[in-house]
Amino acid sequence: MSGPIISLSGxxxxxxxxxxxxxxxxxxxxxEFFSLLGPSGCGKTTxxxxxxxxxxxxxxxxxxxxxxxxxxxxxxxxxxMVFQSYAIFPHLNVAENVAFGLxxxxxxxxxxxxxxxxxxxxxxxxxxxxxxxxxxxxxxxxRVALARALVLQPKVLLLDExxxxxxxxxxxxxxGELRRLQRQVGIxxxxxxxxxxxxxxxxxxxxxxxxxxxxxxxxxxxxxxxxETSQVADFIGVMNFMPATAQMAGESVETExxxxxxxxxxxxxxxxxxxxxxxxxxxxxEMISLVFEGEEVKAATAKTTVVEQYYYGDMTYYDxxxxxxxxxxxxxxxxxxxxxxLERGAPARIAWDPRALVLFSA
Amino acid sequence: MLISAPALYAILLLAVPLGAIFLFSFWTQxxxxxxxxxxxxxxxxxxxxxxxxxxxxxxxxxxxxxTVATVLLAFPIAYFVSFHVRPERKSLxxxxxxxxxxxxYLIRVFLWKVILGYNGVLNSGLSGLGLIDEPLTFILYNANxxxxxxxxxxxxxxxxxxxxxxxxxxxxxxxxxxxxGETKLMTFWRVTLPLAMxxxxxxxLIVFIPTIGDYVTPRLVGGPNGLMIxxxxxxxxxxxxNAPMGAALAVVAMLFVSVIALGFVWLNRKFLRVxx
Numbered sequence: 253m254s255g256p257i258i259s260l261s262g263x264x265x266x267x268x269x270x271x272x273x274x275x276x277x278x279x280x281x282x283x284e285f286f287s288l289l290g291p292s293g294c295g296k297t298t299x300x301x302x303x304x305x306x307x308x309x310x311x312x313x314x315x316x317x318x319x320x321x322x323x324x325x326x327x328x329x330x331x332x333m334v335f336q337s338y339a340i341f342p343h344l345n346v347a348e349n350v351a352f353g354l355x356x357x358x359x360x361x362x363x364x365x366x367x368x369x370x371x372x373x374x375x376x377x378x379x380x381x382x383x384x385x386x387x388x389x390x391x392x393x394x395r396v397a398l399a400r401a402l403v404l405q406p407k408v409l410l411l412d413e414x415x416x417x418x419x420x421x422x423x424x425x426x427x428g429e430l431r432r433l434q435r436q437v438g439i440x441x442x443x444x445x446x447x448x449x450x451x452x453x454x455x456x457x458x459x460x461x462x463x464x465x466x467x468x469x470x471x472x473x474x475x476x477x478x479x480e481t482s483q484v485a486d487f488i489g490v491m492n493f494m495p496a497t498a499q500m501a502g503e504s505v506e507t508e509x510x511x512x513x514x515x516x517x518x519x520x521x522x523x524x525x526x527x528x529x530x531x532x533x534x535x536x537x538e539m540i541s542l543v544f545e546g547e548e549v550k551a552a553t554a555k556t557t558v559v560e561q562y563y564y565g566d567m568t569y570y571d572x573x574x575x576x577x578x579x580x581x582x583x584x585x586x587x588x589x590x591x592x593x594l595e596r597g598a599p600a601r602i603a604w605d606p607r608a609l610v611l612f613s614a
Numbered sequence: 615m616l617i618s619a620p621a622l623y624a625i626l627l628l629a630v631p632l633g634a635i636f637l638f639s640f641w642t643q644x645x646x647x648x649x650x651x652x653x654x655x656x657x658x659x660x661x662x663x664x665x666x667x668x669x670x671x672x673x674x675x676x677x678x679x680x681t682v683a684t685v686l687l688a689f690p691i692a693y694f695v696s697f698h699v700r701p702e703r704k705s706l707x708x709x710x711x712x713x714x715x716x717x718x719y720l721i722r723v724f725l726w727k728v729i730l731g732y733n734g735v736l737n738s739g740l741s742g743l744g745l746i747d748e749p750l751t752f753i754l755y756n757a758n759x760x761x762x763x764x765x766x767x768x769x770x771x772x773x774x775x776x777x778x779x780x781x782x783x784x785x786x787x788x789x790x791x792x793x794x795g796e797t798k799l800m801t802f803w804r805v806t807l808p809l810a811m812x813x814x815x816x817x818x819l820i821v822f823i824p825t826i827g828d829y830v831t832p833r834l835v836g837g838p839n840g841l842m843i844x845x846x847x848x849x850x851x852x853x854x855x856n857a858p859m860g861a862a863l864a865v866v867a868m869l870f871v872s873v874i875a876l877g878f879v880w881l882n883r884k885f886l887r888v889x890x
Contacts, residue, residue, distance in 0.1 A: 306789055326792040339790035343808045352804075353794030400794065 263312035290461035332401035347381030371403035511574030527613035539608035540583035638861035656862030688772035696780035755837025779813025
């Protein structure tokens with residue numbers, strides 16, 4: 253892999269007094285499926301639109317395949333966008349929509365038709381060329397928007413919450429298809445989403461953004477297992493935070509966790525940096541399990557009471573109260589054959605692995 | 615039974631007058647007596663008498679010119695209000711555009727006489743600036759004056775439908791046009807204009823249909839060469855006491871307007887498949 257296809261350094265964006273993008277430093281490699289993830293208003297769409305050329309950065313540099321993009325309008329950038337609303341031209345049919353950007357490519361009518369047909373086949377819409385734009389379903393509109401962008405063979409494809417308007421089933425299907433399509437064409441995809449699950453499923457790497465700032469850039473597994481800040485940990489999935497005290501013991505950190513007891517953490521369990529004194533320790537619900545009678549336990553255990561129970565079918569989530577700790581913690585159990593579902597108020601013994609703990613400075 | 619009241623209302627206000635005109639056009643007037651034997655004599659006269667043809671052609675020309683001028687001038691205004699005025703100010707702008715309508719139509723026509731006249735505002739202004747030696751005469755008491763006056767009078771009727779059509783354009787479509795490699799100008803040509811066409815066609819019809827029947831403006835500012843078919847219809851009804859001939863001319867004029875209007879609607883459907 254050569255240098256990054258997109259490189260942002262010190263990018264700032266102001267709308268009047270509002271600071272929308274703060275000090276963005278980001279490199280995206282060629283062929284990567286990259287996601288910008290964050291709650292609404294975090295600046296992820298502004299960042300995407302800055303890359304597309306619809307917004308000018310107030311400060312900082314944006315390089316696109318080695319070229320400085322300052323003052324370059326969107327029509328001169330090697331990027332194409334799939335809009336959140338899909339922006340299908342209502343006065344054109346499907347084929348005319350897909351061919352819209354090919355006008356200046358100097359193709360014969362036959363070559364153009366072939367390209368359009370190829371692009372439509374790629375997104376699974378063979379033979380839809382003559383359809384009127386208004387006769388398409390949401391999923392089909394999205395495919396047309398994809399074909400219309402991909403037919404131009406951009407260096408970077410930008411996707412602005414492309415799946416948010418689809419129903420759950422359709423969304424899950426399109427997540428897989430987008431991933432497959434990205435591998436097939438090898439183009440860099442940048443996806444904006446507020447759905448952490450979607451980002452985890454689809455991306456090679458994810459940038460988590462809060463209030464105009466990038467909090468962490470990492471691969472999905474790293475992001476989930478080793479979030480650098482409690483804010484990231486809280487945004488991605490569910491994380492139990494427990495107050496603890498920490499002190500150094502050689503390479504590792506010795507902690508005393510409220511309700512759970514002592515645990516020794518390796519340096520990699522402190523992704524945000526080693527901290528001592530009053531800290532928080534986090535653990536994911538699936539890393540804690542209930543211990544039923546007759547089961548052998550290697551990990552550490554603690555006594556709890558079930559405060560609340562949520563039955564999901566495949567899983568059951570429990571809020572359990574540790575002895576002497578007010579705030580309950582959440583754990584999840586797969587509902588396998590022969591495993592009972594505990595009721596509220598039942599005593600429960602839990603087991604947890606100290607290797608699953610993550611340390612956050614308080 | 616619920617439908618009957620509005621239906622009756624519509625019949626009384628629309629169908630009965632139209633039917634009466636249509637019926638009259640097949641009768642004839644012999645001085646003071648109305649002869650109710652059906653005949654095509656009025657239509658034959660309308661066809662054979664060159665003056666009627668001349669007036670009808672002139673009416674179509676003037677209405678056409680008014681329509682073109684009005685729509686061409688209205689489009690930039692509608693575009694400006696829709697695209698460059700802050701959303702919370704748009705209603706204010708539309709309100710301001712309608713202000714000329716607070717004065718009566720007749721007074722506005724007279725004001726144009728004041729502006730365009732031999733010693734009018736325009737001529738004295740231009741000669742005061744030393745731009746002209748003697749007053750311009752081609753701007754009053756001819757077809758030009760009719761076009762100017764009507765174009766001004768109908769401007770808001772053209773601005774509003776075009777504005778509405780422009781407002782309905784999803785702004786992300788324009789960004790998509792830019793994103794797909796087109797300049798601002800080409801995006802306007804390939805996206806904005808086609809999507810605004812329903813509004814433009816509506817504006818064309820709203821301006822063209824009433825102006826062809828206008829008789830106040832040609833009477834006041836048109837001079838002898840600016841008179842239109844509606845003036846002749848008025849003359850037939852009120853001065854020559856020949857209601858059947860007037861009715862026949864009215865039917866002929868309506869026929870032309872209908873054909874042209876339908877032509878526009880058809881063009882819109884055929885070539886600008888804009889479906890919302």
